[in-house]
Amino acid sequence: MxxxxxxxxxxxxxxxxxxxxxxxxxxxxxxxxxxxxxxxxxxxxxxxxxxxxxxxxxxxxxxxxxxxxxxxxxxxxxxxxxxxxxxxDVELLRLKVEFILLIQFVSSTALGISHLWPLAVEDGFKADISERDRGSLDIMNKLMHLGLRRLKSDTDYGSSSSDEAAQIGLVDLSCLWQIFLDNADIFSSLCWNIQRQLHWFETYDSNLAISVRAERDQCLSPSALEADTLTGIQKQIQMAHLAALREKSNAGDIQGAFSHIRYLHLDYGVPETEYRSNLQDVIKRIWLQNVNYGENWRRSRDKMALMYVEALSSNCIQLVHSIQLIQDELFLEEIEKHKVSKVT
Incomplete structure (x- = not known):
């Protein structure tokens, strides 16, 4: 034997x-x-x-x-x-490994980094990329190291990587917005991965507060700091899609704006008012075409149907309800206008 x-x-x-x-x-x-x-x-x-x-x-x-x-x-x-x-714990380990797998994949496709990254990036290679890509590489490098250190933590539900998390927390992730948009499906999966990991944090650490903290709390535990870092990633991805949605809506590209709705989720750290204001702008632009019955009215209705399709694809029922509420408010405004016109 x-x-x-x-x-x-x-x-x-x-x-x-x-x-x-x-x-x-x-x-x-x-x-x-x-x-x-x-x-x-x-x-x-x-x-x-x-x-x-x-x-x-x-x-x-x-x-x-x-x-x-x-x-x-x-x-x-x-x-x-x-x-x-x-x-x-099998599920939590799988989520942690999935995190570094997604970071590795997007780094390979977006920045052309070899599979040995980030442990074998030569100085000569870094000199060959642009200043912007070098900055993106450094941030992705930190995200990868955070994921690797979390795998090596002594417990399955926490982490001792507070220094790594603190470094990322101080980084402006807005420079990655274009990468977020170019690899939207991958980062959507990453956000969902983070959301499930945060569920484990909440399950095993009842004292962990992710979004709401007392102002007197100046020193966060490693678990809380790590959770705050992960939610920060989610928030920046959402902000990138909201900015792109707003830009395309202002340019009159309604179809292009719709393409970002499926990546929105109200549980990813951005205030609901941000979603509401941006969605309201898009819906109002569609609503302006809803004049009398005819071809324009049918086009407006088809666009709203397409908007609901994209919202349902987001796997966030609150987003669908928010669109319904905005649409109902516009209906009420239209009814009130008709009442006033009849009275006068």
């Missing part, structure tokens, strides 16, 4: 460094039957390091460190989560 364990361990290591994840997975499942703690320890090392292990030859089945860590988390349900080797 001991020889089998040693052999399986060696073969698993070979598959790991050759980037052959499916073969690695098969070996770990075999090793789990013989020595589950050892198999779990191998997975633990891969996941908590974010897949960043020196010497791995990346392949089509394991293209990057973040993907390797992500695939490894999918194997955790096969193990005892209360093992003496490692006590973990």
């Amino acid at each position: 001991e020889k089998e364990i040693i052999l399986l361990s060696q073969v698993a290591a070979n598959h790991l460094f050759l980037g052959q994840f499916e073969a690695l997975r098969a070996n770990l499942l075999s090793l789990r039957k013989r020595k589950p703690d050892l198999a779990l320890e191998i997975l633990r090392k891969i996941i908590l390091d974010g897949g960043r292990i020196d010497g791995i030859l990346w392949s089509s089945t394991s293209t990057s460190p973040s993907e390797l860590a992500w695939l490894s988390t999918l194997e955790l349900p096969n193990f005892d989560r209360t093992s003496a080797t490692w006590s973990f």
Whole structure:
């Protein structure tokens, strides 16, 4: 039995460094039957390091460190989560790894960074990119390091990365707005990932206040500071879409403005009044076409229907209700105008 364990361990290591994840997975499942703690320890090392292990030859089945860590988390349900080797929560670990996977993906597509980023960015490479992209790279680098440090935290629900979170909290993320817009679907997934992580913060730390704090609280706990940083990312993504929606609406591009509605969500840190004012402007522009019955009236109705389609795609029922409320108010204004005209 001991020889089998040693052999399986060696073969698993070979598959790991050759980037052959499916073969690695098969070996770990075999090793789990013989020595589950050892198999779990191998997975633990891969996941908590974010897949960043020196010497791995990346392949089509394991293209990057973040993907390797992500695939490894999918194997955790096969193990005892209360093992003496490692006590973990599968869902929270998966969310943490998903965070760095999304950051890695958008950095690779938007900035052309290799899969070894951010640990192997050479000075020569940074000199070849523009000043704007260099600033974006530095911020994405901090986000990646925050995600990696959170994976290495001692507990599954908190984090000791207060310094990292504080650094990001002081950064102006508005320079990433164009990247947010160009990769809207990815950052929408990132916002949803953050929202689920914040749910875990609230579940395990009843004293954590994300949005509302007493003015006297000058020093936040690491968990609170980290949660504040994550909500800040959500807020900046929302502000980017609201600004783009407003710009396109002012330019008369109603269809273009609609394309941003599906990415809006009222639980992402932006005051509801911001959403309401921007949506009201778009709806009023559509409403101006709603004069008498005829072709213009039908076009106006079709545009409102399309707006509701986009709002429903946002997975935020409050957003739909907000649009309904604005539309109802415009109906009431129109009714009042007709009453006045009849009286006069």
